[in-house]
Amino acid sequence: MKLLIDHANLTDIKGLIELFPIDGVTTNPTILAKEGENPKERLISIRKLIGPDMDLHCQVVATKKEEMMAQARKLVDMLGKNTYIKIPSSGEGFKAMEELAKEGIKITATGIYSPLQGFLAAKAGAKYLAPYVNRIDNLGYDGLAVTKKIQNIIEANDFGTEILAASFKNSNQVLDLVERGVGALTLGPDVFSGLVNDRNVDFAIGNFEDDFRSLLEEGQTFLDIL
Numbered sequence: 001m002k003l004l005i006d007h008a009n010l011t012d013i014k015g016l017i018e019l020f021p022i023d024g025v026t027t028n029p030t031i032l033a034k035e036g037e038n039p040k041e042r043l044i045s046i047r048k049l050i051g052p053d054m055d056l057h058c059q060v061v062a063t064k065k066e067e068m069m070a071q072a073r074k075l076v077d078m079l080g081k082n083t084y085i086k087i088p089s090s091g092e093g094f095k096a097m098e099e100l101a102k103e104g105i106k107i108t109a110t111g112i113y114s115p116l117q118g119f120l121a122a123k124a125g126a127k128y129l130a131p132y133v134n135r136i137d138n139l140g141y142d143g144l145a146v147t148k149k150i151q152n153i154i155e156a157n158d159f160g161t162e163i164l165a166a167s168f169k170n171s172n173q174v175l176d177l178v179e180r181g182v183g184a185l186t187l188g189p190d191v192f193s194g195l196v197n198d199r200n201v202d203f204a205i206g207n208f209e210d211d212f213r214s215l216l217e218e219g220q221t222f223l224d225i226l
């Protein structure tokens with residue numbers, strides 16, 4: 001299972017990569033707009049920061065197939081081979097996915113709110129399907145159940161596609177999909193900080209340090225006695 005950061009702030013991305021086992025970064029137009037910088041410059045900076053091997057997902061901003069395809073090609077040229085192009089899971093989007101997949105461009109089908117949207121995107125050749133877990137919950141449906149149904153559809157039809165679940169608001173939603181074993185999750189910094197936010201852990205580690213410190217002689221560090 002891959003773990004990605006759903007964010008475009010360079011300082012935050014760097015900090016999260018230093019702390020967590022991260023496989024890449026996902027963005028969308030809203031996330032990029034929050035940073036207030038030219039999106040092209042920001043995407044290039046993210047690619048430089050994470051290096052050529054990590055996954056970078058970035059989204060087209062178009063409703064018509066031809067425009068989606070032109071933007072997708074430009075983004076891949078600009079950001080390199082491990083770039084996934086997020087295409088909306090709409091009628092025009094499915095046609096764009098089909099043609100771009102034939103060109104070898106890796107597609108993440110985004111804006112998925114229903115299992116059948118997932119089915120159509122998988123059939124159109126998307127590498128990843130991105131259901132919006134929390135946004136589905138906010139509509140009064142069950143985001144985790146929708147995501148699991150999509151996983152069942154992938155398995156039942158033998159699609160070479162994986163889930164990239166997005167839009168999380170808490171650790172419980174994350175745990176549920178980690179247990180189910182989907183292909184990838186993308187989380188914002190607030191959700192990352194909740195994954196290991198347990199004062200019991202800090203307390204236990206602090207106690208170990210205090211106990212060990214009693215073995216140190218004057219001027220010694222832990223490195224000297226290990």
Ligand SMILES: O=C[C@H](O)COP(=O)(O)O
Pocket residue numbers: 006027028110132134135166167168186188
């Ligand atoms: O690209 C889609 C986002 O991951 C949705 O996340 P959000 O609901 O937290 O804005």
